[in-house]
Amino acid sequence: MPNVRAVPTVRRRRLGDALRTYRTSAGMSQDSAGRAMGWDESKMSRIEGAKARMRPQDIAPLLKLYGVTDPDVVAKLEALAKDAGKQGWWHAYGDVVGLSYKDYLTLESDAESTHIYAPGLIPGLLQTGAYAREIIAATAMTHTPEEVVALAEIRKTRQAILTKPGRPLKLWAVIHEAALHQRFASYPSLMREQLRHLLDMADLPNITIQIMPLAATPHPGMLGLFHVVRFPQPWPTVVNLENIRGGYFVEGTEDVKLFETAFDRVVAAALSVDDSRETIKNLLERNTT
Missing domain, CATH: 1.10.260.40 (lambda repressor-like DNA-binding domains)
Structure with a gap:
């Protein structure tokens, strides 16, 4: 051979x-x-x-x-x-999953924790299936409707890592309040379902959710979405940045440290965990459609 x-x-x-x-x-x-x-x-x-x-x-x-x-x-x-050469479950979806996304999914599957600041949308690990489909359809501009469905399935399958027996991923997500006011004309009740799902996920011991209020003081997260992905020793922390063309990684020690410091400042500017939960509850009560 x-x-x-x-x-x-x-x-x-x-x-x-x-x-x-x-x-x-x-x-x-x-x-x-x-x-x-x-x-x-x-x-x-x-x-x-x-x-x-x-x-x-x-x-x-x-x-x-x-x-x-x-x-x-x-x-x-x-x-x-x-x-090292093992293929993840996402390889069954072929080229629908881009190379950078495959790399991120591999990192996520090996990670101990991930810290996410999401200024404009609910993070993928916390999305309902319906929300994922709507968001992917709006942002994955070069994909067919069939590929959008496949990417939404992948996003939902990823979430199993949060409830994995033995060593579930620890997730700390700071979500801007503006993302909680999103509306979907074709699915009026979608955001209500998504808000309820956030409250359910926040009950898990390995998940921390904070809301960045509309009236927050300036903070580093204003420059955009980022993920700080941490691993058990001896593996170094990696940062994932996303834009409309996909994601890319920051791996240098000093650069990673900068993003870790940025996340600490984002956390300090956000509402406390308890106040964040109340904010989500209040929005859910006001969202009657």
Whole structure:
């Protein structure tokens, strides 16, 4: 059977980045590390560049070479190597899911928590099916009606991560109050259902929802939507930014820290959790259609 070239998936890139960090911390070159492992001269470069597969059984010897023996770190990198080429459930939808979205779904499935500021809409993990279809139809401008339906199904399926047994994703969402006043002419009761769903989701212990009031003081979130996605150690935090063409990632340590600080300031400018719940309840009571 011919060799199949490794596809640089987001998991493989994260593994390569981690191995590069440990190697440089140990003061070793790619050539010297590769020779010590008995590999050809280009293999280390290809592994760190996410262009070659890393066998899980090679993780512990390589990390030992770098002076890393923490069993938790070894186990996590072994697991990542094992799953590096694994395809998620969303691959069944083919090209409907763009490359950047596939990368984000992979990150989300591995994440420990995500912090989201949403200035203009309800975050995808908190949307009802009807709301998702309406929003996707309005914003996914290059997709067919069939693709809109598929993307709405994907968005709803994603939400299972919030109730996953054992380790549900921790979600902290700050939603601008303006998003709660949205109306849908073709579905008058849609927003009422969505508001009720927000209250139900806020009851889950792993979900925190705050509302940014219309009269809020200025804050960094005024510049747009962002997600701060956090992982168990040793994986670094990643930021996802979205626009009308899709999403892209911010991964540099200093840049990520800037967004983490921005989220803290967004939280400080928003209503408290209790006041946010009351705001949603009041809007639900006033929304009688």
